[in-house]
Amino acid sequence: MPTLIAVQFQTLPAAKEPDPPVRKTTFFAITIEPIFRILEMVTLRIPPEKAIALLLERIDDMKTLYNTPSSPGYYDVVGWMSKTYSAVDQIYEGGDIHPEEIRTIALPACSCNAEGNIQMVLEAFHSRLLQYIGEIRMSVEPHE
Numbered sequence: 001m002p003t004l005i006a007v008q009f010q011t012l013p014a015a016k017e018p019d020p021p022v023r024k025t026t027f028f029a030i031t032i033e034p035i036f037r038i039l040e041m042v043t044l045r046i047p048p049e050k051a052i053a054l055l056l057e058r059i060d061d062m063k064t065l066y067n068t069p070s071s072p073g074y075y076d077v078v079g080w081m082s083k084t085y086s087a088v089d090q091i092y093e094g095g096d097i098h099p100e101e102i103r104t105i106a107l108p109a110c111s112c113n114a115e116g117n118i119q120m121v122l123e124a125f126h127s128r129l130l131q132y133i134g135e136i137r138m139s140v141e142p143h144e
Contacts, residue, residue, distance in 0.1 A: 042135050042136055042138075042139040043092070043093045043096060044091055044092065044093070044136070045090060045091060045092065045093055046090065046091060048136050048137075048139070048140045051091045051136055052133050052136055052137070054087050054090065054091060055087065055091070055129050055132055055133050055136075056133070057087075058080075058083070058084045058087050058129060059126060059129055059130075061080060061083070062080060062122060062125070062126060065077060065080055065122070072118055072122070074107065074111035074114045074115075074118065075111070077107060077118055077121065077122065078107065081106075081107070081125070084102065084125065084129075085099070085102065085103060088102050088132075091132075098132060101128070102125075102128055105121060105124045105125055105128065106121070107121055
C-alpha cells in the first residue's frame with residue numbers, strides 16, 4: 001500500500017513588501033510507491049533472462065540519445081520511447097499493468113517547450129525500467 005505524505009508550503013512576504021494581511025499556505029499530497037511490488041505476480045511472455053536483456057538494451061539505447069548533435073533531441077526521444085513501449089509490450093502478458101504504466105510517462109505533445117522536460121522524462125523511464133528489472137529478478141529468485 002502506498003504511503004501518503006502531506007507536505008505544507010508557506011509563501012512568505014518579500015522583504016520590500018509591508019506585512020500582508022494573509023499568508024498563503026498550500027498543501028500537496030504525495031504518494032510514495034513501494035520500490036518493488038513483490039506481492040504482485042509477474043507474468044511474462046518471454047523468458048526472464050530475455051526480458052531483462054531487452055530492458056537493459058533499452059537503457060543502453062537511452063545513452064546513445066546523448067551522443068546526438070542536439071543531445072537529446074525531442075524526436076530522438078520520441079523514437080526511443082516508441083521502441084521502449086514495444087519492448088515492454090513484448091515482455092508482459094496482455095492485461096498486465098506494466099505496458100499502460102510505462103505509457104503514463106510522456107513528453108509534451110509539442111516539441112516547442114519540451115527541452116526542459118526531456119531530462120526528467122528520461123530519468124523517469126530509467127527509474128521505471130530498473131524497477132521492472134528488479135521485479136523480474138525478484139519473481140525468479142527462490143523465496144524463503
